[in-house]
Amino acid sequence: MTLKRSATLPLVLALAAGPALAAPVRDPHSFARPDEVAIRHLALDLAVDFEAHRLAGTATLTLERHDPTATELVLDTRDLEIEAVHLDEATEATPFRLGDPVPTFGRSLTIPLGPQTRQVRITYRTRPEAAAIQWLEPSQTAGGKRPFLFTQSQAILARTWVPCQDSPGVRFTYEAKVKVPADLLAVMSAENPQRRTADGVYRFRMEQAIPSYLLALAVGDLEFRSLGERSGVYAEPSVAAKAGWELADTEKMITAAEALYGPYRWGRYDILVLPPSFPFGGMENPRLTFATPTILAGDRSLVALVAHELAHSWSGNLVTNATWNDFWLNEGFTTYFENRIMEAVYGAEYAEMLAGLSRRELDEELARLGTGHRDSWLFGDFEGRDPDEGVGAIAYDKGFLFLKTLESAVGRTRFDAFLRDYFEANAFRTMTTARFVEILDEKLLAAEASVAAKVPVERWIFGPGIPEGAYSVQPAAFARVDAELDRLADGIEPAALATEGWVTHQWLHFLAALPADLADDTRAALDAAFGFSRSGNSEIFSAWVLHSIPAGYQPVMPELERFLTTVGRRKFLKPIYEALMKTPDGAAWAKRVYAIARPGYHAVSQTTLDAIVGAPKG
Numbered sequence: 149m150t151l152k153r154s155a156t157l158p159l160v161l162a163l164a165a166g167p168a169l170a171a172p173v174r175d176p177h178s179f180a181r182p183d184e185v186a187i188r189h190l191a192l193d194l195a196v197d198f199e200a201h202r203l204a205g206t207a208t209l210t211l212e213r214h215d216p217t218a219t220e221l222v223l224d225t226r227d228l229e230i231e232a233v234h235l236d237e238a239t240e241a242t243p244f245r246l247g248d249p250v251p252t253f254g255r256s257l258t259i260p261l262g263p264q265t266r267q268v269r270i271t272y273r274t275r276p277e278a279a280a281i282q283w284l285e286p287s288q289t290a291g292g293k294r295p296f297l298f299t300q301s302q303a304i305l306a307r308t309w310v311p312c313q314d315s316p317g318v319r320f321t322y323e324a325k326v327k328v329p330a331d332l333l334a335v336m337s338a339e340n341p342q343r344r345t346a347d348g349v350y351r352f353r354m355e356q357a358i359p360s361y362l363l364a365l366a367v368g369d370l371e372f373r374s375l376g377e378r379s380g381v382y383a384e385p386s387v388a389a390k391a392g393w394e395l396a397d398t399e400k401m402i403t404a405a406e407a408l409y410g411p412y413r414w415g416r417y418d419i420l421v422l423p424p425s426f427p428f429g430g431m432e433n434p435r436l437t438f439a440t441p442t443i444l445a446g447d448r449s450l451v452a453l454v455a456h457e458l459a460h461s462w463s464g465n466l467v468t469n470a471t472w473n474d475f476w477l478n479e480g481f482t483t484y485f486e487n488r489i490m491e492a493v494y495g496a497e498y499a500e501m502l503a504g505l506s507r508r509e510l511d512e513e514l515a516r517l518g519t520g521h522r523d524s525w526l527f528g529d530f531e532g533r534d535p536d537e538g539v540g541a542i543a544y545d546k547g548f549l550f551l552k553t554l555e556s557a558v559g560r561t562r563f564d565a566f567l568r569d570y571f572e573a574n575a576f577r578t579m580t581t582a583r584f585v586e587i588l589d590e591k592l593l594a595a596e597a598s599v600a601a602k603v604p605v606e607r608w609i610f611g612p613g614i615p616e617g618a619y620s621v622q623p624a625a626f627a628r629v630d631a632e633l634d635r636l637a638d639g640i641e642p643a644a645l646a647t648e649g650w651v652t653h654q655w656l657h658f659l660a661a662l663p664a665d666l667a668d669d670t671r672a673a674l675d676a677a678f679g680f681s682r683s684g685n686s687e688i689f690s691a692w693v694l695h696s697i698p699a700g701y702q703p704v705m706p707e708l709e710r711f712l713t714t715v716g717r718r719k720f721l722k723p724i725y726e727a728l729m730k731t732p733d734g735a736a737w738a739k740r741v742y743a744i745a746r747p748g749y750h751a752v753s754q755t756t757l758d759a760i761v762g763a764p765k766g
């Protein structure tokens with residue numbers, strides 16, 4: 149959604165980094181003024197009402213007064229029903245003001261403060277349509293018997309369930325008391341219970357300061373399984389064994405990550421496997437990654453996602469993008485770190501394949517955007533837009549390619565030392581793109597004149613496309629696939645191709661490189677030989693579907709309907725619906741299926757897909 153440049157949003161100042169580097173930056177996606185008064189600690193006391201689809205209770209904010217002349221606290225809210233505000237120990241409520249609602253951004257909540265006010269307590273409830281929260285019917289869960297709820301706060305949805313300074317530049321510790329039906333378990337991005345309590349009351353603490361986008365809650369019929377000394381998995385009982393098997397390498401990944409870039413600073417690392425409507429692959433909620441069940445391929449072939457979310461425990465959760473324009477600092481670094489973890493655990497050939505697929509994603513995105521597009525800079529320009537629009541190949545895959553290029557220019561030893569220092573020196577702080585460029589110059593490039601000449605840093609970050617001299621990816625495992633694609637082009641029967649021992653990523657390369665003008669009988673023969681239309685691997689299935697839709701290949705449609713009405717992961721849904729909408733028949737089919745599927749999607753996916761398929765009328 150493109151919003152008008154919102155003159156209604158006030159200028160907002162956030163501290164870019166620690167006090168030593170107090171270069172203030174505006175966060176164009178928050179009403180808050182944390183340079184005046186900032187949240188230090190949040191205490192939540194909430195009851196979960198599955199009938200009314202509401203959270204209700206209090207949020208008590210402990211404040212840090214930066215500007216002694218400031219007389220009010222400004223918070224972000226969206227669709228919250230504010231009942232009362234109390235200052236410190238006062239028994240009498242204090243007046244407050246809600247600003248005019250701005251689409252996507254919500255409304256400011258302004259609370260006048262006394263000169264000594266240190267705490268405000270806000271009594272509120274969420275609305276059933278709160279965009280962060282998805283309330284699932286029992287039928288949308290694996291067990292089918294109990295309801296479920298989960299939140300997704302990134303990028304600017306925390307404000308739909310907690311009144312807060314919803315800006316990545318503001319960090320606070322938190323605690324929570326959450327009351328749920330007694331037969332359900334509650335978990336958060338915090339220290340978590342491993343079993344149910346008798347009364348359904350759960351208490352949480354997060355003692356490291358985090359930004360609001362990492363606030364998270366899930367409630368459901370969940371079971372815990374240990375994976376190792378400090379890792380485990382939460383899932384619905386019928387999914388737990390499969391999840392435990394699939395994610396068995398988690399502990400190895402943590403060890404590998406620490407060997408690369410320093411100690412894991414968050415205590416435990418657990419993974420919550422959600423019902424299939426979860427709109428993302430994964431979300432790096434501290435201490436508890438939220439994950440889609442579509443990674444449970446049955447052969448551990450999609451666990452790079454765990455490496456990715458784990459890597460965020462450094463890039464993102466320790467060193468955090470100052471605003472959503474700096475998003476590539478979170479995702480580009482994480483994609484690089486993910487690749488290094490995968491290399492350490494599964495070998496260089498595996499990591500090269502991931503790099504190869506990443507490069508293809510990037511080339512396709514650049515082709516879509518066209519030459520010179522502003523949105524192909526690493527440094528984003530999302531002011532006045534939903535920062536959610538920044539989720540794509542530029543931040544992830546161009547960011548990855550840039551860091552890979554730097555790595556190969558300076559050598560791995562030096563680059564790793566640089567990154568280790570960077571995470572250590574900036575832990576629990578906010579990072580701007582400009583500050584990163586300074587650090588890079590100072591700590592790495594100053595002593596490397598030849599590198600600075602080879603890697604045009606400014607053009608990578610503040611320019612479109614891919615500058616020359618980019619790291620070149622040539623996975624040997626893909627060369628073997630290309631050879632078979634050549635044989636297919638020469639008329640060899642699909643069943644006769646030498647595909648034995650191919651892993652998921654080779655198949656993904658195969659499907660992505662398959663010629664668009666495949667003959668109908670060849671397509672059918674491929675499907676007969678390799679069973680793509682029935683693949684239980686979500687990545688392979690969606691790659692096949694994307695190739696088959698433009699050809700009008702009907703045999704896959706019943707499976708596709710099942711997929712679209714179960715899976716809510718936006719990364720799969722968006723390109724599939726886009727492809728369907730390109731022909732009149734496809735569009736009619738898409739609209740019919742979307743009408744059935746839409747109520748089961750999380751608001752994040754609904755918002756994206758409404759713009760593609762059309763919002764429901766009424």
Ligand code: BES
Pocket residue numbers: 302303427428429430431432452453456457460479536539544719
């Ligand atoms: N932090 C992101 C998800 C996100 C980004 C949510 C921006 C909302 C706004 C997460 O770490 C992520 O990148 N997930 C990917 C995983 C993949 C790259 C391995 C996803 O969901 O597909």
Ligand code: ZN
Pocket residue numbers: 456460478479482
């Ligand atoms: Zn990520």
